[in-house]
Amino acid sequence: MVRTNTYLAPVALVLLAGSIVMLFFVILSAVNTTSPLGNTYFLSADTSDITGARRVTQWAYFYICGEGNSDCSRAWPAPPLGWAWSRTPFNAPAVLVGSYGGATTSFYYYYMWRFGWVFYLIALVFSVIAFFAGFVACCGRLGSAIAGLASFVALFFLTIAVSLMTAVFVRMRDAFLASGRNAEIGRYAFGFSWGSWTALFLATILFCVGIRRDGSSRGNSRRWGRQRSVRSHRSYDLGGTRRVKDDYA
Structure with a gap:
């Protein structure tokens, strides 16, 4: 009998690989201006007339850039969103400005982002662990269990990361629009983020199905084996009883 994992695990590995690649596109956005990295940003907004800001600002993962992901700041881990402008700026949407990040960012936007x-990076680490464990999943239930657990943890953190990213930058866009400025969310960054989540979600399901299928098939074989043995004993007993009756007759 063909093991279920022989075809479920490779499909899950392909989905995991796609999820990891899309995560790398998001994390490495604005590293250079070639596509898709040059087109990947979370938000693009008109920041002209804001103190110390570019005419157009685009927020990427490590960078705050100008239009087309050019004229970027230096790479910085979790850069405060308000670093797009100067301290206590004029003409910036009031809801975005506060005492955090060097008096550039409000409490909500500073900590939410x-x-x-951070959750993006944690999700990436566990996705890579799940990917390598997925090769073991091709051999049996234990490998599927390990890969499924790692991918579930990655899915948990990626769900938080993508949800926070969506909440932060959609609200930022709305704040810019409310102040009469043009703003749009980045289709590439949002598409890669949610696409990565979807692929990881499907891979996690496939690993879990691989565990249950193998277990249920073994259980069925055992049940069938017991039924055959019981039937054979019953037929033997009935045959023996008939022979005894014939002898006494």
Whole structure:
């Protein structure tokens, strides 16, 4: 009998690989201006007339850039969103400005993005662990269990990361629009983020199905084996009883 994992695990590995690649596109956004990294950003907004800001600002994972992901700041882990402008700036949407990040960012946007930023990296680490464990999943239930656990943990953190990212930058866009400025969310960054989540979600399901299928098939074989043995004993007993009756007759 063909093991279920022989075809479920490779499909899950392909999905995991796609999820990891899309995560790398998000994390490495604005590293250079070639596609897709040059087109990947979370938000692009008109920041002209804001003190110390570019005419157009685009927020990427490590960078705060100008239009087309050019004229970027130096790479910085979890850069405060308000670093797009100067301290206590004029003409910036009031809801975005506060005492955090060097008097550039409000409490909500400072911490929401920092947590989201970290959860992206944690999700990437566990996704890579799940990917390598997925090769063992091709051999049996134990490998599927390990890969499934790692991918579930990665899915948990990626769910938080993508949810925080969506909440932060959609609200930022709305704040810019409310102040009469043009703003749009980055289709590439949002597409890669949610696409990565979807692929990871499907891979996790496939690993879990691989565990249950193998277990249920073994259980069925055992049940069938017991039924055959019981039937054979019954037929033997009935045959023996008939022979005894014939002898006495």
